[in-house]
Amino acid sequence: MSLTDPKTYFEDFTVGDTYVHSRGKTVSETEHQWLTHLVMNTAQVHFNHAMVAADPKTYIGGKRIVYGGVVLSTVLGLASEDCVENAIAEIGMDNGKHANPVFAGDTLFAESDVVEKRDAPDRDDAGIIKFKHRGKNQDGKVVVEIEREVLIKKKAKWLKH
Numbered sequence: 001m002s003l004t005d006p007k008t009y010f011e012d013f014t015v016g017d018t019y020v021h022s023r024g025k026t027v028s029e030t031e032h033q034w035l036t037h038l039v040m041n042t043a044q045v046h047f048n049h050a051m052v053a054a055d056p057k058t059y060i061g062g063k064r065i066v067y068g069g070v071v072l073s074t075v076l077g078l079a080s081e082d083c084v085e086n087a088i089a090e091i092g093m094d095n096g097k098h099a100n101p102v103f104a105g106d107t108l109f110a111e112s113d114v115v116e117k118r119d120a121p122d123r124d125d126a127g128i129i130k131f132k133h134r135g136k137n138q139d140g141k142v143v144v145e146i147e148r149e150v151l152i153k154k155k156a157k158w159l160k161h
Contacts, residue, residue: 009155010127029104036067066102075135078110091149125157
């Protein structure tokens with residue numbers, strides 16, 4: 001399913017729907033390096049080309065791996081227009097998994113399943129949607145998965161007629 005109106009409210013989601021998000025994003029070498037430094041991740045597998053190239057059995061073909069936080073953030077960003085345009089708050093993320101490595105130059109895509117939908121216990125203007133987001137690379141391999149709960153506006157309380 002692809003949405004034509006990204007202003008998605010709680011009522012618009014149906015459990016069991018899958019959204020294949022239309023945009024993709026190629027992770028550049030500059031973004032990989034800059035963002036990984038920005039969040040102060042110092043793991044050498046992200047920065048030390050000589051080390052990973054010298055040991056390709058240990059370091060996946062001798063290539064530096066894009067930091068998983070960059071991968072996850074990119075996939076969540078790709079899903080945001082269709083899934084959380086009307087979010088009020090992030091509630092939580094669980095069961096995250098990095099299934100395959102991402103390298104600079106890879107293009108990421110996102111898909112989202114609506115797993116659960118329920119009223120918020122303490123407010124009548126919003127409900128809780130649980131998504132399962134998947135990020136895939138240009139070859140269709142799943143690179144990251146995570147479950148995410150979001151508080152999303154209800155139409156009747158937010159739309160002015």
